[in-house]
Amino acid sequence: MNFDFTEDQQEIRATARDLLASRSTWERVRGHAEAGAQDEALYTELGGLGWPGIAVAEEHGGQGLGMVEFVILLEALGEACAAVPLRGTALAALFVEHAGSPGQQAQWLPGLASGELRGALGTWADGVGELVPDAVGADIVVLLDTDGGASLVPAADASIEPVASIDPTRRYARVSVAEGGGVELLTSDTSEALRRAEVGVAAGLVGVSQRALDMTVAFVKERKQFGVPIGSFQAVGHKAAQMLFDTEGARSATLFGAWAADADTDQLPLGAAMAKAAASAGGRTTTAAAIQLHGGIGFTWEADLHWLYKRAQLDAVFLGGPATHRARISALSAERVVAATR
């Protein structure tokens, strides 16, 4: 039993957070979000460092590391609210690697792993994906059916129309198959790829929660009302404590999901549902609390909290919201209990 990162993982985490702290400042995030653009320079740099392929096997041009390393990077990207399409590329690669044919893997994985190709992951119904993150500029879009099937749609065959979601730190699009365009099905079962993707999205939300907490703690120590820092009021301190509670709980669940993906895939369905349920609910509550504890300043555009709040809103529903995943936890737990009593 050792529920902590290895030294290598701690090193990756520290390096990733340091890099993003200097490259993805609020000034840069704001600039790109307001311009409706992605941070191309940062994306290129992260691609050069191998981030999109961290969990892709070495034979496909990736780093060959695990889901724990994968969530370390996605958490750091969430914490920085980085305006890069890296998650889309990494999630698309998960599906190609875990559910694609050898031909599909050979065709797409090396490019996705190096970041030279861009990917996106979304859901669609009746041939339309209404709100697909990172789809603008993607070379390949993975679209999930409601029944578990998944399709690969190369950009050349797709119609990708940008949509302004409330979160401009990512570029969203409405995706459908263009006239005369083709769709390739992913040949294997997609459930394990989807579970991994849920854990990855949860990790980004944990990062968002952590940033909301850190900004709030810094603020309530400084901001004075009635002659004292507002952090000395229990009404404020207890709400901040609840933010830590929600953040750390979601972190425990997300690390469990990542560990299960690497070491015990029998527990991955439960781990992924737990991660997504806890991190989605936590992302919503912590970013809302951050705005509340900043008072009027928190409601302004320039306070930058709204980027976190907006990202949490979109990520919380992406691949299923808290209620969807609680229902899965309930069903999996009932299955286990009934099996044990038989």
Next chain:
Amino acid sequence: MDLTFDATEAQFRDELRDWLSTNGPGPEPEGEDEQYAWRRDWQRKLHDGGWAGVHWPVEYGGRGATMVESAIFYEELARSGHPLPANVLGLLLGGPTLMVWGTPEQKDRYLNPILSAEEIWCQGFSEPEAGSDFAAVKTRAVEQADGSFLVTGQKVWTSGAQYSKWCMLVARTDFDAAKHKGLTYFLMDMDQPEVQVRPLKQITGEAEFNELFIEDARIPAENVIGGVGNGWKVALTTLMNERAGLAFGLQVRLRVMLDELTEIAASSGQIEDPRVADTLGELHLRCEILRLTAYRGLTATMKYGQPGPEGSLTKWMWSETNQMLTQFAADVVGPEALTMGTKWSYELLRARGNTIEGGTTEILKNIVAERVLGLPKAR
């Protein structure tokens, strides 16, 4: 990162599981005194099997188990359905406090009878006017010419006092010093007429706790623990152990009850109701997060000597989840859950104490805000 037990830990668990499956306390008798005697016998059995002081160092008669093995012990004990040993306060609080602060003579004299349940310990910290504000204790200990102390005051929430030989008593010895500085930690002999024990009937109808009325009770000088005026520090050692020890057993108890509730919801078809399924999902989520967060804290403590920010959260998580679970049972179980004498009704009522005992949730939030988040001291 490895969330499984390694070979040594798994062997420890299997050996313990095996022992617990062939050794138990037998059927629980009727009556409070009989039940206490039954738990005392159970502790003797644990002691004879070498399982009483699992986390105690070998030099003090314990098993010298690692922190993970100690967690496994409480998990497996809870899973077996067997009760905690009678002298749980001595084992978890008194013994470890003595190991830190006791003189060699004190360790020699007191540790072994704790393990064997020959001498039961109770905790005399809280007072009617010193609950969360523990440093406000008013019980007075006045030094006599012969070096002994005469103690007068009142203590409350003293569980097991009627069965105890020794009380971990915190009293004020310096009346002019600042609040925290005038306290001393004593071991008080409960076998004296100057100490009166009165049962305190609680909302479940039973008296798990007592009030102590102390009037000129005598404590010899050699029963001071950690030096006169040092009581605050010694008491903190006790309180730290209070928050760390039981989490793993409580977490498993929660899991066992939740699985039972899930079985009822599944077999009755209530789980088809999305509202029921949603609450069950949330409870399973919280229960698992509690287990995982407790292990994160344990790993941090083993690696860095203290838990990380997550370590302050487990008692808060557990108590709120237990209240949510026992409340939900009133919906799922039906009338039985609200009928006196049933497990569910008892748990529903008993759970109200969880967010108060061992540090109220409000105090825990203050601790998180001040010590973990570094916010200014609360007002």
